[in-house]
Amino acid sequence: MILELADIRIQPGRQAEFEAAIVRGVDTVIAHAKGFIGYEIRKGVESAERYLLMIHWATLEDHTVGFRQSEAFAQWRAIVGPYFAEPPRVEHFALVARSAKA
Template sequence: MILEVAILEVKPDLTEEFEAAFKTASTIIASMPGYISHELQRCLETTNRYILLVRWQQLEDHTIGFRQSPKYQEWRSLLHHFYDPFPVVEHYESVLFNS
């Protein structure tokens, strides 16, 4: 499993609109091959900062399957105008898991 991590800095006056658009965009990403799950969390200290965590079966499910799909263009048009600056997206693999 691969964990995609993105810190999203949303323009402060657009957080409610962003959250509404993200609900719509969630159905797009959830329909992609290799998708496992995702969550969006809002920062308590900086209320216009969010963290997006997406679990994929393989790295290529995100970097090729999603990002090179027509559905990514729809995702982009729904969400990318909310960010300032544009987020850095990184991918992680598990080293240790303890529950």
């Protein structure tokens, strides 16, 4: 399993709109992609315009090829892109260890 971590900065004062849009975008577009396992969205405490979108994919290629190179990616960006203050930083991670309490 691969974790996609997207560090997103949005335009000031648009938090409520963005939060509704990102949940709608994941639930209606990304969640239907091959290899999608689940997601989590976190918002910054110290930085009100910063969000972390964490998506679990079965494989790296499910995200980088299957989703990113599909029409669904354009649909996703149409929903959330208008809120971005800058392009999100996206990286992928493999699990090394996990707490039993996590």
